[in-house]
Amino acid sequence: MELICENLAQLPAIARQVRNFAGPLRVWLMEGQLGAGKTALAQAVCRDLGVTDPVSSPTFAIVNQYATAQGQPVYHLDCYRLKNEAEALDIGVEEYLYSGHYCLIEWASRIQALWPPAYLAIDIALGPGQERRLNLTRHD
Amino acid sequence: MPVILAIESSCDETSAAVIRHGQVRSNVVANQTVHVQYGGVVPELASRAHQQHIVPVVSQALAQAQTAKTELDAIAFTRGPGLLGSLLVGGSFAKALALGLAKPLIEVHHMHAHVLAHFIEEPQPQFPFICLTVSGGHTQLVLVRAPLDMTIIGQTQDDAVGEAFDKAAKILGLPYPGGPLIDQHAQTGNPEAFSFPEVQTPGLNFSFSGIKTAFLYFVQDKTRQNPDFVTEHLSDICASMQHTLVKILLGKLRRAARELKINEVAIAGGVSANRGLRQALRDLANREGWRVHVPAFQYCTDNAAMIAMAAHYKYLAGEFVGQDISPEPRLAF
Numbered sequence: 001m002e003l004i005c006e007n008l009a010q011l012p013a014i015a016r017q018v019r020n021f022a023g024p025l026r027v028w029l030m031e032g033q034l035g036a037g038k039t040a041l042a043q044a045v046c047r048d049l050g051v052t053d054p055v056s057s058p059t060f061a062i063v064n065q066y067a068t069a070q071g072q073p074v075y076h077l078d079c080y081r082l083k084n085e086a087e088a089l090d091i092g093v094e095e096y097l098y099s100g101h102y103c104l105i106e107w108a109s110r111i112q113a114l115w116p117p118a119y120l121a122i123d124i125a126l127g128p129g130q131e132r133r134l135n136l137t138r139h140d
Numbered sequence: 141m142p143v144i145l146a147i148e149s150s151c152d153e154t155s156a157a158v159i160r161h162g163q164v165r166s167n168v169v170a171n172q173t174v175h176v177q178y179g180g181v182v183p184e185l186a187s188r189a190h191q192q193h194i195v196p197v198v199s200q201a202l203a204q205a206q207t208a209k210t211e212l213d214a215i216a217f218t219r220g221p222g223l224l225g226s227l228l229v230g231g232s233f234a235k236a237l238a239l240g241l242a243k244p245l246i247e248v249h250h251m252h253a254h255v256l257a258h259f260i261e262e263p264q265p266q267f268p269f270i271c272l273t274v275s276g277g278h279t280q281l282v283l284v285r286a287p288l289d290m291t292i293i294g295q296t297q298d299d300a301v302g303e304a305f306d307k308a309a310k311i312l313g314l315p316y317p318g319g320p321l322i323d324q325h326a327q328t329g330n331p332e333a334f335s336f337p338e339v340q341t342p343g344l345n346f347s348f349s350g351i352k353t354a355f356l357y358f359v360q361d362k363t364r365q366n367p368d369f370v371t372e373h374l375s376d377i378c379a380s381m382q383h384t385l386v387k388i389l390l391g392k393l394r395r396a397a398r399e400l401k402i403n404e405v406a407i408a409g410g411v412s413a414n415r416g417l418r419q420a421l422r423d424l425a426n427r428e429g430w431r432v433h434v435p436a437f438q439y440c441t442d443n444a445a446m447i448a449m450a451a452h453y454k455y456l457a458g459e460f461v462g463q464d465i466s467p468e469p470r471l472a473f
Contacts, residue, residue, distance in 0.1 A: 034307060034310065034352070035353035039299070039349060040349060054295060054296070054297060055298075056297070056299065056300065057300070057303055057349070059307075060151075060275075060277035060300060060303055061151075061221070061223060061469075064470070091224075092225055
């Protein structure tokens with residue numbers, strides 16, 4: 001499915017649409033170049049899940065953890081600094097991937113061998129101006 | 141007055157420090173320079189290297205402070221925030237040591253400790269003061285009423301300012317760590333050469349994600365017109381980007397100081413080493429009549445001396461924790 005987000009104001013509605021499309025899939029792999037809006041989408045999804053913590057980029061921390069309104073954890077990972085899968089395994093990435101909780105992963109292509117069998121792939125392409133095209137693929 | 145051993149392992153630095161009667165006697169940091177070749181904080185290396193570094197770093201900190209383990213009154217450690225795998229190494233070591241020596245245990249919040257780094261050396265800030273803490277992972281404005289009484293009054297809603305520096309450098313094709321290189325190139329550039337749109341954020345909060353994207357568009361656009369644009373104008377681009385980021389930081393700091401009518405101001409965190417920020421802060425302080433506090437560089441970046449300083453105040457306040465304490469990656473401020 002393709003979603004077009006014309007501006008930031010549409011992002012909350014887009015986040016809801018992505019959630020609906022994802023259904024029970026909890027591991028979301030987000031791809032897109034620097035500035036594509038991966039963190040912005042993660043923020044909007046977290047808001048939609050009732051997360052009230054500040055949602056910020058996990059590039060430095062590698063893993064940010066938030067809590068939904070119901071107290072469920074939401075993991076926000078960034079593989080930007082990871083060089084290979086072994087490094088991801090060492091930080092315990094499987095603990096997050098198989099937790100059954102939302103796991104929003106930026107730059108997931110760096111850990112391709114570790115992708116779980118079921119996931120939602122989100123490719124974000126920069127359009128003209130603020131426009132972003134989100135390509136969503138379910139892998140059940 | 142207590143003698144405390146403190147351990148820091150929240151991110152990529154393994155560090156241990158000894159504080160005696162409120163005076164830091166040693167501060168040993170095993171900086172994982174091995175990370176540089178991999179482009180950043182590499183967790184695999186981080187947690188594994190923490191395990192390799194912790195024993196020698198602690199031994200060295202005790203030796204430099206000429207302190208025997210039996211002299212210690214407490215063991216302190218960074219409980220969070222940070223990367224769980226890294227926090228576990230320092231936390232487990234501290235707990236085991238406290239148990240073995242039958243000494244009390246003190247947990248420290250990493251971001252509180254950055255603020256309390258100002259009390260390691262003279263002159264110390266007067267209360268209340270405002271601290272702008274800027275690093276690769278954090279951008280916070282903190283109102284500090286007392287050593288153990290502080291509140292975040294503004295923070296980033298997306299990227300940390302250090303990350304904005306590093307990602308701008310990445311867009312320019314500069315090697316890691318990019319932030320200091322931007323600072324270096326900016327020294328010879330014109331800060332007014334280019335302008336980037338600033339994202340307006342409510343109140344005292346920051347946002348650096350928009351400017352990163354604007355910067356990306358700017359570089360792409362200019363490179364399309366002239367493939368050598370970046371190399372021909374590197375100093376001016378760096379100076380302009382740095383100027384914009386510093387302006388955003390200091391704009392909010394000034395607003396906070398005016399609103400709260402406080403003229404005691406401090407900066408902390410790794411980005412406070414940035415020369416552009418230091419100079420602009422000095423200029424602004426002169427205009428606003430502020431007293432400004434900047435810790436020595438070794439106490440700006442992640443270090444155990446600041447954890448020891450925080451632990452000192454917690455010891456005096458009787459704030460100890462039991463062996464059932466766990467590291468907390470998202471420890472509340």
